[in-house]
Amino acid sequence: MLRFLKGFGLFTAAVLGVAASPAHAAGDLLVAPTRVILDGSRGTEVVLNNIGAEPATYRISLEIKRMTAAGGLDEIAEDHASAAEKAALGMIAFSPRRVTLPPNQPQVIRVGVRVPEGTPPGEYRAHMLFRAVPDAVVAASEGAKPASGGVSIALTPIYGITIPVIVRVGDLGAEATIGEAWISEGTDGPAFNFDLSRTGSRSVYGDIEVTRAGAPEPLLVARGIAVYPEVGARQVSLRVPPELAAKLKGPVRIRYTEDREIGGGTIDTADRVVK
Template identity: 40%
Template sequence: MLALIFIMAGAKSFSQGDLLITPRRVVFEGSKRSIDLNLANTGKDTATYAISVVQIRMTEDGGFETITEPDPGQMFADANIRFFPRSVTLGPNEAQAVKVQVVRKNELADGEYRSHFYFRAVPKVNPLGQEEVAAVDTTTISVRITPIFGITIPVIIRVGNSQFNITLSDLSLDNGDVNNPRINLVFNRSGNASVYGDITVDHISPSGTVTRVGIANGVAVYTPNTIRRFSFNLSNLEGLDFGSGRLKVTYSSANDAKKETFSEAELQLK
């Protein structure tokens, strides 16, 4: 059983299972030629992780599918990425850096190239002569399923003038469950670069009171996609009326030090 998890976390690092990865994405642009990925084992047992590269497409609803050939307008980064080591064994609370380098960048045409690093937990194998001993029922067939834990993070190379434009549209509020109101929206992307950022939703009452009711961090729209449909639950705070006022949705950069607003949109509530 393979459990493959695609990282879209809002923190600067990502933890899944007992593996902590920093940073959560690798982007080469400008003069940057190398970066260290820091892996840490936060569990109580020694673990081994194999590292490889996979190709992924993003669907319009934000899902992910592994592919072997690029979609029209999509370019893979794997041929211009080198990394080592390709496997790490970490004891409890141990950490190790994986060095990632971009190569032959000068041979690439302008645009964005994307692949994904895949970190796969290697199942433990008992040494010969130390197999588990158990009573055998010869009247039945037994199958053991070992879950294989795996996560991915994007690695992106940008060459030349990278730019994007993003707008928000088709805002709607699903308030059927009064305890869990849900906002729906569509990202509209153009340009030759992916976009990655954080979403905030503020409720503005008829009197002008502003209340933060939603945050979704680490939301991406990858090339070559031009749209992405997105929805998430809002906080139903006591005394807040989702039947009046308006909702303001802001999509901004994930850089806390220098926030840049990518797009804003408002939904009038009735």
């Protein structure tokens, strides 16, 4: 069974009752936590768990991704990386780089950081990629010989997931402002959209809650909404069922709060009329 939640745009958008996911899932791999912040001196751990029925091998690497105004993440080749992006790759160390996990067997990936002396204050970020290695590749790397007597071609999907690894140097701060909100219709169904702008020297990250006066519960909850320093603003677009899209139209209050693990304080609140 495939459970795939897209990378940095990971969110859970649903009627109240859907909790934040504590781990990302790709294929049969679970990864926790979904976001790592390093203060420039102390390391941490990321835990992998194979929830499938067969052993699986995963390769771990770092890559550079940049946020777009639409909220997506573009992969950037190292040749086209900025000085800060290259610096992030050099600061972050991790081990091991390849693991084979039996079913229901967790594995700890140790993540460390070394900030060179004289590094300018700022937020430095790379994305840790966990990618499944197909059985055929594993067999070939272990010296297995291909079967004789013919040629066969098999298309094997390769699942991967990324989590941001953020290094913060110096005393950084940021603020965010919620802009206009609206419902759009697309080929995948309706979506609840709003603009989210950021100022300051670091990213913002948190949860969105949409409420209406007189309603006992929030209409919509979305977890893990971020704006990275490379963009001053982005559009957040959350697909919703048609019946929920109809309920969201009209006057609502949108509240953006910090991640609950760091206190859940309010970042911004806005009253909007959704059209």
